[in-house]
Amino acid sequence: MQPFFLGKACATLSFLDLGLSFFDISGVSKTAAPVEVPARYYLRAAEVLLRMGVNVPQLLAAARIRIERLDRPDASLPFEQVEILVNEAFRLTGRSDFGIEVGRTLKLGSHSMVGYGMLSSPHADYALRLAARYFKLIMPAFRMRYRASAERAEVSFSPTQPMSHLCLQFHLEALVFATHCELRELLGGRAPPCEIYLSYAEPAHAARYSELDGARCHFGWDVMPGIRMVFSGDFTAYPLAMADPSALRLAEERCKELVRKAVAGGKISDWVAMMLREAGGSMPTQAELAQTLNLSPRTLDRYLQREGESFRALAKRVRHEKACALIEAGELSLTQIAYELGYSDAANFTRAFRREAGRSPSAHRESS
Template sequence: MTTSAELPFIPARYYARLAELMAARGLDAGAVIAVAKINEGVLADPDGRLTLPQVEALIAEVYRQAPDIPWAFELGRSLKLSSHGMLGYAMLSSPNLDYVLQLLARYFRIIMPTFRLQYRRTSEHEEVVLSATATLSAQNLLFHVETIAVAWHWEILSLLSGEMPAYDLYLSIAAPRHVERYQALKPARWHFGWPIQPGFRILYPKGLVGRELVMADPGALQLAERQCSEQARQTLREGRLVEWVTAMLTYSRDVITTREELADLLNISPRTLDRRLQDEGASFRELSRRIRFQRACDLLEAGQMSMVEIALELGYRDSANFTRAFRREAGITPSRWLAQHAVAALSR
């Protein structure tokens, strides 16, 4: 995990909305902001950013002054897709939920750099996992996990025009005092005390992510993604390159797969990309190899594609080349790996 000194700045727009909620509740928002040493002009600026210590101080002061108000729940409930700037616009313009989740996995760092979002499709469900990438105070962590989870529920529901089947959302936080409010957040089934890691896990039923979205707009999406890429480049100047490259290789799938394309997206040369990755103790070849192998395992487990189709999906010329590459990684052929995996699944 990164330390607070290594973190990029955090977009101020979410805490500007928190200040509005404070004022609506009769609190002196200006005084709270002053305690956190935040300039009100920064909150008013759409591109304003805060440091992690400022965010920590703001949240601590809000709860000190009004500890009985469920601030995280209320903030999450008040956020809309438009709250996320260009990334929200890209989400609105996407063709389906699968594309939305890929976008979020690639660019979540833009809107909340202290967390990482992962998205994975399996044979049984679609899975989203949010995890902290920074050392946060317990109060700060609880606040952001709850805010993001509640906002996520309403925003995905909005994208699907309110038509969503039941799904499961597991939060690492304990059930809050206002847990009864979650009964209205249907059709989500809320589970508290998820023990795996700080963050949350979402399981969507199979097939949901393929549903077409009513506001899909390819032209607008292309423009929005270009802006997201520019914002990502800015965060890379302040953050870690390995994490971003890993996300792009994992979730861009057929869109961006080569070192040259990634370097072009960052407006740097491939050699500079290699050098910066090397500075962080990694290499593009190793990252690509590892991610391709994991993708192969996921496709084999899903059982929806033939060996030839998987080989072509992963960029191999034929199934023989794929089999040789897979055996180098796993020590066994893909068919043998699949058989062993099936036996292990039955024994669990």
């Protein structure tokens, strides 16, 4: 799987972000159909699990996945089946680094026509722009951004599909390791040094991140769920050995055709709730989430209204759920919880919590 933080100072960056999320190319919301993702990546996951000694047929049966379906080149899976598969895989293996193991197995050829187009590109910059343009064909549950200047390049991923915390971390870790490995493949064996910013906390297997040669990892960095990889240098200065204009043209035409046929689904309100729930520290604003979907805040609110929701109501509900969980955990003081949730002080947090719960945070802690 292929591949955001350059700061406000880099206003002159060229920016390509044509990944699609809840919308097809006509911009029409598709809230009825469930999101389906390419099965080929989960076939790789099944191969990894087999090597770990897992009874894969039994696991696939639990996820309601037929093995013959995985073998078809164009096979796809409903994301609800992916959720079951990933969560069961963690339970059966006890391996918190399962996403890393899967990510390391992926090559550019794993991505079908998009990977073929990347390999045929004139240089690494073009390959990454192509990946961003057609990332929907690689993994519809995530969105890719690519930004570049003459001094720096940045790739990032964020989820466009609601998913459990475990499933989210599995995919983000697979994306980090796959991206790094595939850049090395593009560049003849060596990726340039980079800074990697990860939204999740440092995992128990953090030592494995030393396998990312030349990379420095920063855990718990972002408010919104996702990852960013910032590279020094100009990727247009990295010509590709397999550059082929004719093959690239054919690959791009095929990708355009596939994108026209692709339809993303899922409820936007579920995705917004997931992004708010998974955020570390203060929660993302409506404008920030709208930008992630390439929408205006007003348009995002209109889609939410169609589903009987509003951003304000979702944010209020999720913040209260997070407050209850933190209070019940008993690990942080009320002041620490207030700052964790973005309140200016404990008094404001206490008033807000009392309005929602009908009692103070202290009373809630005593009764939990």
